[in-house]
Amino acid sequence: MPSDTMLRIGCGSGFSGDRLDAPGPVVDALIAAGGPAALMLEVLGERTLALAQRERLHRPEAGFEPALIALLRPILARCVAHGVPIVTNGGAANPRGAARAVLALGRELCLPALRIGVVEGDDIRGTGALDDLEPWEGDAGAVLEPASVIAANVYLGAAPIAEALRGGAQVVVTGRCSDPALALGPMLAHFGWREDDWDRLAAGTMAGHLLECGAQVTGGYFADPGVKDVPGMAELGFPIAEIGADGSVLITKPEGTGGVVDRRTVTEQLLYELHDPAAYLTPDVVLDITGVSIAEEGPDRVRVSGARGRPRPERLKATVSLPGGWLGEGEISYAGPNARARAELAGRTLLERLRMLGLERGARLDLIGVVSVFAGDAGVPAGSEALAPSDLRLRLAVATGTREEAERAVREVLSLYCCGPAGGGGVRTRVVDRIRTLSFLVPRERLSPRVTLLDLAEATA
Amino acid sequence: MSTVPLYRFAHARAGDKGNRLNIALIAHRAEDWPWLAAQVTEARVLALFAHRGATAVRRHDLPGLGAFNFVIEDVLQGGVNGALNLDGHGKSLSFHLLSLPVEAPAPD
Structure with missing residues (x-):
């Protein structure tokens, strides 16, 4: 297939705790293949975003994915040199702060022409959209007290990412957006698909969904010895999708890496999560x-076809984070003769102690x-x-409800040293x-996604 | 006929969204899909997860993929952010489904 009718999208991270050295082999493979390509890094969990929002209260320059720079450092110069844009949701609660950190990395790596695209508008606190929310079907009956909201973010789509890429961004940093949009954005920018070309958007979204969890499509979270064997678990190759202008999708992985791509992993x-x-x-x-x-x-090449699309929903999903009280956990081991009886005695003792302290409600052993x-x-x-x-x-x-209660409860586990079995x-x-x-x-018309391009040349001048 | 765990004939992966769990169940061999469809019913899966507080199960059939998608409601103690279970996501529960006993037809 001629290269101008095919786009390769690699995924170098599938969640906020993923392997930091995963993107390297994907970038090498994209560069070796030679055609148009992009790299996505999915690093934003629901909890991550709320924690980032909290952190930003104390340090205004913080609030983005802490591992973002560690992920980018080994690959940024190569990606820029070979025209492989990077799209990441590592902006978390502060995409602009993340962009400034990436610019600083660019300065350090001597990339004077570095251009970052920042996508904002997912954060709906203070926009009025918070007053206009309807509970998602899975949270029917939920009532919101706006004053207690830590974070409120809408899942944005691929269009702002595509706009940033068309504007020449070499790295696009977003906050909350749908994970597949990290892949669909580069497809929209490359192929120029219309925003109502539902079957192609569906194919691209399906490809993004297959890529978004990184190694989960290439043999990660899959191995079951003797039943589903996976070679090279310590060096799993992260996925690459080959996307055709017609919306064809093929999933593969870099040669020479561990893992497997077959009908079952796909x-x-x-x-x-469907x-x-x-x-x-x-x-x-x-x-x-x-x-x-x-x-x-x-081998390790799987074609996925037949996705169909229907018009996009008029309302978008928003995740709202609220304070959720405290969790206390304590553990203690018992081994050897009569271990089970001693452990159960310890458990009964703990519950009795928690009852005496009025903390037994919400306890579990x-x-x-x-x-x-x-x-x-x-x-x-x-x-x-x-x-x-x-x-x-x-x-x-x-x-x-409070830290003190949680600390008081788990102290009882510690006390088992001298008072337990x-x-x-x-x-x-x-x-x-x-x-x-x-x-x-949230109704779509309540949102206003914004794209800003930041240049290292201007930031330095 | 012999009674064996579902695990012998299928593999599975679980995912969570709030208090809702989905488990994709995939037949190792496409030809086993019809009899698995007859046995791995919504009612049986609901019973299997009753001890976790499941209130409803919906099975979506994907015969072309040799698969089923089970959507199980209220099984995660409110979801990962509220659960006291070590596995608040319910990610390990795919293997609980795979422990379901099924009656395997005799080989031809």
Whole structure:
């Protein structure tokens, strides 16, 4: 396929905690392939954004993804030299602050012509749009008190990203936008698809959805020894999508990397975090994957076709973050003869102590080694008594309204050292504040996404 | 017929949105999809997640992909930001679904 009819989009990060060295091999492969290409870095979690908003209250220049510069440092100069734009949502609560940090990196790396595109307008606090929200179906009945809002961000679409790229941005930094838009933006800029070309937008969005979690389509979060084996887990190749001007989509990964791309990895990721497969709502298009077919064209090369699109929704999803109280956690181990009985005695003792302190509501015990994640909300299930493993870890988790209560509760785990059953060891405790998030819908006309281009040349002058 | 875990015939991946969990269930072999469809019903999956407080299950069928998408409501104790479970996302629950017993047809 001639290069001008094909665009390669690589993904170098699939979430805010992803491997920092993942983008390198993707960038190498994009450059080696030679045609038009872009790199997306998805780094923004719901919680990340709220934490960033909080951090910005204390340090106005902060509030963007802390790992952004570490991700960009090894690849920025190569991407700029070879014309591979980078699109990232690492702007979090402060896209402009992130852009300034990237400009500083450009200065350090001697990239005097560096141009950054900043996409803003996702933050709807103080815009009036907050007064006009309707709860998303999954949060029906939610009521919002505007004064307690920590962060409120709408998922923007691909159009502002495309605008920044058409304006010559070599790095585009956004706050909240739909994850697939990080891939669709470069496609709109490259192919010039109309904004009502629903089937192509659907194909591009599907490609973005397959890319957005990084290695989850190339063998990450997939391996099950003996059933679904994945080679080279320590050096998983992150994905590259080959997009045709007609909306064709092929998923692959850099040669010589670990991982696998096959029908199964692609199917798992295609359905990831999806609800109705006939109506995956994004800001750009309503994607229908019910007619999609997946075909292996060669080793680690999978063609995905048949996405259909319908007109984009008139209301966009917004995530609102609110204070969520405190979480206290404490753990202690019991091992060897009669370990289970000693651990259970410790658990009963803890609950009694919490009752004495008035903190038993919202407490939960797990007996790790018997059950760590499959229990119901009440903790250790009935019927597990027959299990008597000899190396156990008792876990207390408690939700409280204040930090002091959470600290008081987990102190009781520590107190088991001298006051609990024989042989307890390895206490760890942790107290964190929580952020509650709710989803709402905002009428599109209430939003005004903005694109700003920042040049290192001007910033330096 | 023999009773075996669903795990023998399918693989799965879970994802969360708020208090809603989705589990994509994918048959290893496309030819197993019809009898899996007959056995892995919304009612059985709801019962499997009853201890987690599930209130409703919707199954979306994707025969062309040899897959099903189960959307399970209210199973995450309010969602990752409120849950006390170590796995507040419910990511490990894909393997809970795969533990469901199914009656495998005798091989031809």
